[in-house]
Structures are given as structure tokens and as C-alpha cells.
Amino acid sequence: MTCNNVLFPELSMFLNRMVRIMIEEIEIEKGMVENLKSLFKGIEKFLKHAEELADLLKKLINYLDRKSSKGLKFEGIIYLEQLLEDFLKKVNKIRDEPYPFNEEFIGKIESLVQKLNTKISERKNHYLKGFFKNLCMDLEKYGFKIRFKHEYLIEIENLYVLELDRSGKLKLWYGLNKYCTLQQYTLKSKKLGYKSIHEFVDEIVKIHKELTSQRYKTKDILSNLFNAYRFVLLKENKEMGEDVPIIDVYPYYVMLIQDEKFRRNPSKKNFQEYSLAFFSYDIYRLIKENALQISDYKFSYKIALRQDIIEKKYIWIPDDNTGDGIYISRIAFVKRGEGDEHK
Secondary structure (H helix, E strand, C coil): HHHHCCHHHHHHHHHHHHHHHHHHHHCCCCHHHHHHHHHHHHHHHHHHHHHHHHHHHHHHHHHHHHCCCCCCCHHHHHHHHHHHHHHHHHHHHHHHCCCCCHHHHHHHHHHHHHHHHHHHHHHHHHHHHHHHHHHHHHHHCCCCCCCEEEECEEECCCCCEEECCCCEEEEEEECCCCEEEEEEEEEEEECCCCCCHEEEEEHHHHHHHHHHHCCCCHHHHHHHHHHHHHHHHHHHHCCCCCEEEEEHHHHHHHHHHHHHHHHHHHCCCHHHCCHHHHHHHHHHHHHHCCCCEECCEEEEECCCHHHHHHHHCEEEEEECCCCCCCEEEEEEEEEEECCCCCC
């Protein structure tokens, strides 16, 4: 912002001209000129902040005038929050500078902004509560079993965690311990505009259908898991029956499920994505259906220790008995009759 665009251009032009005349036409001490220059720069900086403050105040007043009769929607609440945050930053900038600015006036501005912030926060809480409540009701209409953990967080079908934060972001995790993110939504999307609750629910239904559908037969899951396990044994120079980290098995498993198209041309467009959530759910199916035997071997696993969980060297698996899921860190295929560590 230049001197010509400040809030009081006449004052700025006068000061500029006065300094120039003193330098060029009046013989005065150099130190006095420098002091005048410094004073001018300080006043110019103050005027710049004052104009920015006035612009923000004007935006705030205009927005409130437009919305007063229509009522604020969520996007308006977010906009006002940002506007008030910027406004207070400008006020603090003026306060931090050694300007002869009326402290009482600044206090009145801050008091007004705080009152507005309180009202906006109340409106925002009211909106978010209503949105999340209606979202949960729609999920129940689709047959989902939900369990409230707190006001803006629910567990769904003992498989997912859904949480809404105060910025309007909705996050869906797989695993009751928030094992991995499945999807993130925002109440405002630049491409899609402001979504309806039904659109959010439809996307969650789609994700659940993809996860729980039978992508592969259990015998194929077990076979691929067995072969992926053998690859890790070979890599780590271990014997059949020894356990290996399940996280190390996962990438080999993903490669084994790729189809002929990828094998002929292993490009990104031919790659079949297979998330950790899919891997977890397919292992859950093996355990649930007790499809653990392959040839002379039986699938076995070890429950993760605390350190495994801290280092994220585990996979979360749903569990029908506890509802909380189990944490598997290592797996093996042990020969029948030699004992197994399956838990």
C-alpha cells in the first residue's frame, strides 16, 4: 500500500511535502531531518494499519447487514470467524506499535469483537450439533449401528470412527483406534459446493459396501497370505513356522493379488489398489470363518505388544467378541501337530 492510498491521503501528502521542503529548501540540522523522516514513516505505517482495519470493519458491517435478515449458514459462520480473527490481528498490530492511539478505543473494539465471537461460536455449535445429529439419524436409517463416544464422535458397526471437528471437517477412520483414514470430508467443497447430509451418508455407505464385499474367496485370501509369508521368510532367511511382522507381509500380499493385466504391464493405471483396511478386513474374514488351514499348515498370529503399537508395527483387526478389535503384530503358518500360537 503506497502513501497515496492510505486512509487520510491529505495528511500523508502534507507530511511528505513538508519533509521534502525541509530537506531541499530549508537549511536545518541533519539530525532534525532524520527525526522528521522517522516520524513521517511512523505516521504512514499507522495510517496503513488504520486503513486495513477500516477495510475489515467495512467488510464485517456489510456482511452482517446482508445476512441479518436471512440468517447465517455454516459457510457464513466460517467466513465471519476468519474476518474477526484478521480484525483482531490488525488491532494488535496497532497496539504493539508506539502510536498515540486511544487505548480506550482499542478496548472498545476488542470488546465488540469478543461479543461477536461469542455469538458466532454459539451459532456454530448449534449448527454442528444439528448437522451431526441428523447425519447419525440418517446412518441409522440405513441400518448402521452407531455408538456415541462424545458429542461429535461416533463408532459405526464396530468398524469405523466418524468425527466432526469445529472447522466443519468430517473424518472417517477404519478401526476403533483410528487405525487408518478412509475418507475426509468438509462441509464446504470448492468443487462440489455445500454437500447435503444425504451425500455424506451415501459416500459412507459406498465405502462400507466396498470394504465388506467379498473381493476374493477365503481360500484365495489364505493362499495369497501363505505365499506372501513365504516371501518374507525367504527375505529374512527364516524357517517355515517362524513368525514374521505382519506389516512386512502386506506389500507382498498386495503384489500377489494383482491380475494378469498388471503382470504384463506393471504400470500405475493397471495397479489394483488394496488398502490396509481391505487387508485387515480380509484377515478378519479368515478368522471369523475359521478358514485357517492350508495344506499341512495353519495360520497363526501374535497379539501386538505395547511397543509394537507405539511403533505402529501392527494391523488392527475387527473382533466380534470384544467389539474393540485385536492388534496383530506377527503371523506364522505352523505345521499341524507342532502347536500354534493362534489366539
